[in-house]
Amino acid sequence: MNPTAVDTTESAARPAGAPAPAGRRRVPTTRGAPPGSGRRPPLVLLVPACVAALFALLPLGYLAVRALERGPGYAWDVVADERTLQLLSRSLGLTAVVVAACLVLGVSLAWLTVRTALPGARAWSVLATLPLAVPSYVAAFTWLAAAPENAGFAGAALALTLVSFPYVHLPVAAALRGIDPAQEEAARSLGHGPWRTFLRVTLPQLRPAAAGGALLVALYVLSDFGAVSLMRYDTFTRAIHTSYRASFDRTPAAALSVVLVVMTVALVAAEARTRGRAGHARTGAGTARPAAPIPLGRWRIAALAWCATVVAVAVAFPLGTLGYWLAVGSSAIWDLGDLARTAWTTLGVAAAGAALTTLLALPVGVIAARHRGRGVRLLEQAAYAGHALPGITVALSLVFFAVRYAYPLYQQLPLLVCAYAVLFLPVAVAATRAAVLQAPPVLEDVARSLGRSPISVLREVTVPLAAPGVAAGAALTFVVCMKELPATLLLRPTGMDTLATRLWTETGAGSFAAAAPYAAALILLAAIPSYLLGRHRT
Amino acid sequence: MNDLDLRNDLRIERLAKSYGPEATVLEGLDLTVPGGALAALLGPSGCGKTTLLRIVAGFLDADAGTVAVGGRTLVGPGVHLPPERRRIGIVPQEGALFPHLSVARNVAFGLTGLDRGERYYRTEEMLDLVGLAGYGDRMPHELSGGQQQRIALARALAPRPALVLLDEPFNALDSALRAGVRADVRAALRATGATALLVTHDQQEALSTADLVAVVRQGRIAQCDTPQNLYRRPADPWVAGFVGDAVLLPGAVANGGSTATTSLGNVALTNPPDGRSTGTVVLRPEQLRLVDPATAEAVRGKVTDVCFYGHDAKVSVAVRGLGDPVDVRVSGAVSIDPGEETGIRVTGEATFHP
Numbered sequence: 001m002n003p004t005a006v007d008t009t010e011s012a013a014r015p016a017g018a019p020a021p022a023g024r025r026r027v028p029t030t031r032g033a034p035p036g037s038g039r040r041p042p043l044v045l046l047v048p049a050c051v052a053a054l055f056a057l058l059p060l061g062y063l064a065v066r067a068l069e070r071g072p073g074y075a076w077d078v079v080a081d082e083r084t085l086q087l088l089s090r091s092l093g094l095t096a097v098v099v100a101a102c103l104v105l106g107v108s109l110a111w112l113t114v115r116t117a118l119p120g121a122r123a124w125s126v127l128a129t130l131p132l133a134v135p136s137y138v139a140a141f142t143w144l145a146a147a148p149e150n151a152g153f154a155g156a157a158l159a160l161t162l163v164s165f166p167y168v169h170l171p172v173a174a175a176l177r178g179i180d181p182a183q184e185e186a187a188r189s190l191g192h193g194p195w196r197t198f199l200r201v202t203l204p205q206l207r208p209a210a211a212g213g214a215l216l217v218a219l220y221v222l223s224d225f226g227a228v229s230l231m232r233y234d235t236f237t238r239a240i241h242t243s244y245r246a247s248f249d250r251t252p253a254a255a256l257s258v259v260l261v262v263m264t265v266a267l268v269a270a271e272a273r274t275r276g277r278a279g280h281a282r283t284g285a286g287t288a289r290p291a292a293p294i295p296l297g298r299w300r301i302a303a304l305a306w307c308a309t310v311v312a313v314a315v316a317f318p319l320g321t322l323g324y325w326l327a328v329g330s331s332a333i334w335d336l337g338d339l340a341r342t343a344w345t346t347l348g349v350a351a352a353g354a355a356l357t358t359l360l361a362l363p364v365g366v367i368a369a370r371h372r373g374r375g376v377r378l379l380e381q382a383a384y385a386g387h388a389l390p391g392i393t394v395a396l397s398l399v400f401f402a403v404r405y406a407y408p409l410y411q412q413l414p415l416l417v418c419a420y421a422v423l424f425l426p427v428a429v430a431a432t433r434a435a436v437l438q439a440p441p442v443l444e445d446v447a448r449s450l451g452r453s454p455i456s457v458l459r460e461v462t463v464p465l466a467a468p469g470v471a472a473g474a475a476l477t478f479v480v481c482m483k484e485l486p487a488t489l490l491l492r493p494t495g496m497d498t499l500a501t502r503l504w505t506e507t508g509a510g511s512f513a514a515a516a517p518y519a520a521a522l523i524l525l526a527a528i529p530s531y532l533l534g535r536h537r538t
Numbered sequence: 539m540n541d542l543d544l545r546n547d548l549r550i551e552r553l554a555k556s557y558g559p560e561a562t563v564l565e566g567l568d569l570t571v572p573g574g575a576l577a578a579l580l581g582p583s584g585c586g587k588t589t590l591l592r593i594v595a596g597f598l599d600a601d602a603g604t605v606a607v608g609g610r611t612l613v614g615p616g617v618h619l620p621p622e623r624r625r626i627g628i629v630p631q632e633g634a635l636f637p638h639l640s641v642a643r644n645v646a647f648g649l650t651g652l653d654r655g656e657r658y659y660r661t662e663e664m665l666d667l668v669g670l671a672g673y674g675d676r677m678p679h680e681l682s683g684g685q686q687q688r689i690a691l692a693r694a695l696a697p698r699p700a701l702v703l704l705d706e707p708f709n710a711l712d713s714a715l716r717a718g719v720r721a722d723v724r725a726a727l728r729a730t731g732a733t734a735l736l737v738t739h740d741q742q743e744a745l746s747t748a749d750l751v752a753v754v755r756q757g758r759i760a761q762c763d764t765p766q767n768l769y770r771r772p773a774d775p776w777v778a779g780f781v782g783d784a785v786l787l788p789g790a791v792a793n794g795g796s797t798a799t800t801s802l803g804n805v806a807l808t809n810p811p812d813g814r815s816t817g818t819v820v821l822r823p824e825q826l827r828l829v830d831p832a833t834a835e836a837v838r839g840k841v842t843d844v845c846f847y848g849h850d851a852k853v854s855v856a857v858r859g860l861g862d863p864v865d866v867r868v869s870g871a872v873s874i875d876p877g878e879e880t881g882i883r884v885t886g887e888a889t890f891h892p
Contacts, residue, residue, distance in 0.1 A: 442634040445597055448621035449628045450648030450697060464638050 053382035059397030106168025137226025145512035168213035175209035223390030225486035329513025353420030353481035365432025395487035435469020553603030578744035581754030596621035627694030642674030789819035836881030
């Protein structure tokens with residue numbers, strides 16, 4: 001699988017709150033200063049970009065205001081009790097177990113598929129990325145539907161591990177491919193055996209990639225709502241949801257949200273730091289010669305069995321369970337009309353979300369790609385706020401905001417669409433920025449020298465050239481909107497259901513046969529844009 | 539078809555630019571290019587030539603100084619004309635054609651003020667000028683590198699710019715193509731009479747293509763002259779070495795300034811020096827001849843190395859009194875081997891640098 005295709009699959013299944021890996025990479029310009037550097041971005045871009053950034057920061061700011069409304073003392077009392085401590089240890093415990101399991105699965109599969117003579121290595125590698133397309137609540141549904149006694153810590157850890165280990169597998173596999181085989185050959189020629197070479201030369205170079213992947217997994221777990229709530233395992237996200245539903249006092253929910261946001265922001269900051277070091281750790285640009293595969297010898301069968309087990313548990317099992325419940329339920333429980341209506345609603349909401357998100361992302365992405373400076377960096381970081389915000393906290397903050405200042409919007413569609421935009425702005429900004437960077441800046445210089453104003457250059461050169469990438473970003477946003485659960489649950493208009501909320505409700509009530517068609521429809525609908533994206537990139 | 543009057547001269551005065559306290563790129567650079575001339579800006583990488591080009595084009599702000607074309611101030615105190623109002627065409631490295639537009643629409647991109655018919659006529663005229671008539675419907679990726687470069691030139695020339703900037707336009711071409719494209723570009727520029735500034739780090743290219751060569755060193759013009767003068771009368775030993783192979787000899791002025799005494803004997807000087815009487819004498823390897831060591835006025839030496847290039851050869855000769863061997867360019871067959879004794883005679887005039 002080539003790196004762009006990897007990026008596509010990965011981003012297609014990116015959960016709320018997980019950063020886009022390509023997000024903050026600076027692509028060096030070939031020579032001299034970048035165009036527009038030292039010059040302010042034109043107002044036509046700057047004003048809408050600032051609007052988008054404010055929009056992205058609004059929920060965060062409002063959350064803080066709300067949490068401190070009755071004074072820091074009250075908020076502290078809410079936060080500093082035994083229950084919070086308990087939630088903290090449960091959330092962190094789940095995160096630690098899932099991250100450790102993902103590291104074992106991800107690194108072992110990456111090494112086996114990239115560096116060894118494993119039969120069918122390519123096919124295993126592709127199969128190992130498929131779980132990314134499965135939303136965590138669908139995985140949780142299949143495990144519960146197979147055996148309801150799975151509920152609890154073990155079930156949540158299992159479901160989350162099996163959907164998120166590709167976040168480790170993909171970057172580690174990419175790093176392995178990037179290592180110059182000459183380094184390992186040099187180590188061997190200096191008297192190191194294969195095992196010592198792996199430990200002393202290969203593994204240290206994989207550390208940044210593995211750490212980056214592990215942090216993505218940690219973010220995924222902390223912000224996950226679907227799997228933990230279906231597995232009835234109380235973490236911050238589930239407690240926030242329950243507290244919001246149960247009580248008219250919204251301060252506890254807000255205070256818990258602030259704690260959760262602080263945790264995720266700390267993780268994002270940590271991740272940014274490892275990325276910075278990863279940049280220094282690498283020398284040279286990839287390798288001209290692929291490494292010779294390492295023969296597995298008598299370990300061949302064991303390696304094959306390991307890969308087969310992982311794929312069976314992570315891919316075959318969910319699909320099998322889903323198929324079983326589809327067959328069992330069949331027409332007895334299915335209401336095709338209802339399914340079609342829900343699917344149609346889902347598509348509509350996701351399309352609106354993708355449209356607004358892309359529109360807001362466009363000016364930010366262009367500025368981020370073409371201009372530099374402190375203001376530009378701040379603007380970009382503001383737009384990336386959604387990275388650090390779990391869906392439930394964004395939803396909560398928008399609820400507060402709407403109730404206070406825009407009551408007519410409360411429990412109306414526009415508010416939900418706004419939540420999608422805040423959550424997925426990073427996805428669309430990253431795609432736009434990458435697309436604009438692909439268009440050589442010298443083309444814009446030429447257009448200027450031929451008498452075009454900055455706006456005409458944008459319209460006639462930059463946008464047409466970036467259009468395919470921007471469209472790909474919109475499709476990506478569409479997919480993640482379609483799969484979004486926690487914000488949709490809180491913000492949907494009364495009586496409206498998306499495939500995700502319906503699946504959640506039916507599974508929560510234990511009616512697995514009724515939930516199955518919604519899960520199948522969701523996976524199918526999400527697969528179409530993902531497939532088109534993959535084709536577009538290759 | 540002289541589109542431009544010859545008064546489109548480029549005048550750059552005291553231009554300064556730095557990217558920070560420690561990163562001064564241009565320090566008060568002066569350069570004048572007469573209207574209609576093709577000037578080459580020659581310098582090692584990092585000397586500031588690309589920065590200069592970007593300031594002239596309007597993509598970068600200068601810290602101080604002025605840039606004027608045809609008497610119109612583009613950059614000056616309180617003046618910074620945006621690129622689209624400068625009437626300066628640019629031909630970037632590798633052409634940079636708009637990949638989403640056909641060749642004809644690329645060429646017509648700058649022809650905004652014209653009606654359809656005029657635009658079509660001008661586009662055809664430009665395609666014809668660069669020898670690619672009939673290529674209008676192709677897409678850029680369907681052209682070879684050299685063709686793309688010629689279309690880029692046609693695109694830059696189409697709106698009749700006052701000045702054309704060429705940023706190492708031949709770099710991406712393989713050497714077999716380069717000479718041909720270079721000649722075509724020169725002919726097209728001549729035909730339109732446009733003033734042009736060509737940035738390059740290739741001295742062969744600068745000397746063979748330009749009417750005027752400006753050597754840039756550390757953000758200043760070290761010398762600006764015709765190719766012949768630059769080669770024959772370099773302003774200092776660094777310029778001499780940068781624009782070609784040079785033989786540098788310590789020397790003392792004699793005969794009232796008309797000659798200098800060196801280890802290779804008495805050498806006639808082009809420039810009577812004033813002031814100091816000792817300095818460096820600069821000669822070109824082709825000014826030295828290998829002669830029979832028994833010849834009367836020849837200086838004797840021992841051959842240390844022979845490098846054969848095909849059209850000529852370079853013979854290195856160790857001469858007593860000189861630290862390094864001197865290089866002698868020999869055309870035709872070389873009938874001498876390392877270790878043999880030879881005589882050296884100097885022809886022509888040398889420059890003297892105190």
